[in-house]
Amino acid sequence: MSYQLSICAETVYPELPFNKRVAKIAEAGFRVEFWKWREHDLSIFEDVNIQVSSFVGSGAGSMVHPDTSEEFIAETKKSFPVARQIGCRNMILLAGELGPKGEVIHRTEPNLITRWITTHKTLIEIAALAAENDVTFCLEHLNTKVDHPGYCINHVEDAARLVREVNSPNLKILMDLYHAQVEEGNVIQLLKDHHQIIGHIHVADVPGRHEPGTGEMNYERITEVLQDVGYTGDVGLEAFPAGDSDEAIERFREIFG
Secondary structure: OOOEEEEEOOOOOOOOOHHHHHHHHHHOOOEEEEEEHHHOOHHHHHOOOOOEEEEEOOOOOEOOOOOOHHHHHHHHHOHHHHHHHHOOOEEEEOOEOEOOOOOEOOOOOOOHHHHHHHHHHHHHHHHHHHHHOOOEEEEEOOOOOOOOOOOOOOOHHHHHHHHHHHOOOOEEEEEEHHHHHHHOOOHHHHHHHHHHHEEEEEEOOOOOOOOOOOOOOOHHHHHHHHHHHOOOOEEEEOOOOOOOHHHHHHHHHHHHO
16 A cells, blocks of 8 residues: 555544544544644644644635635635644645535635636645645545535546646645545546646545445545555545444545555
């Protein structure tokens, strides 16, 4: 196995406080990822045995609206000292801030030309800042059919085209296989087409967004493809367990480990 495994502390062990979730994930031998750093006490990451694979580096504002792009950049810059504090060099980049249920609350420019010009210019600046701070941002696509109606970067190709146009080693895509399957399908071909610019992968099954093996996706075949293309980043379980969290984590390990 050439890639590493991580687990999202936001989705497993929902009965436990955040720090205990992080500790259990690390004790099980996985790297840890999480969402909004502003909402958590990060002192748990002072433990040298806990490795952070990624967290959401973007915050308020929006990269897809000219009136809020400067706020977006300013808020994203605040994540750099956090990344240094917890020893993380890979951050997740969303088009804008999401609400507590994943709903789109950021502004989106209705004019398509203005929207994409603004997004491209914003990403160029974000990539330059990432290079100065020795980190990588991974731009995430999200599905609009089930979880995030109104999110404008909803296809893998959208994220991939933007990343290729910016052309920086400090900007890649977060390939979320759950979101890709819900929105468009054909995930194996998407992995083959874009593996050179993938910086992080999220997995969950469809339907339900539970652990691999609970739905329709052929994750055994997907692991073969990851080996074939030589993927070396993190594969993160970002799934809500169908039942017991320990069982979900072990199922993830069985398939990807």
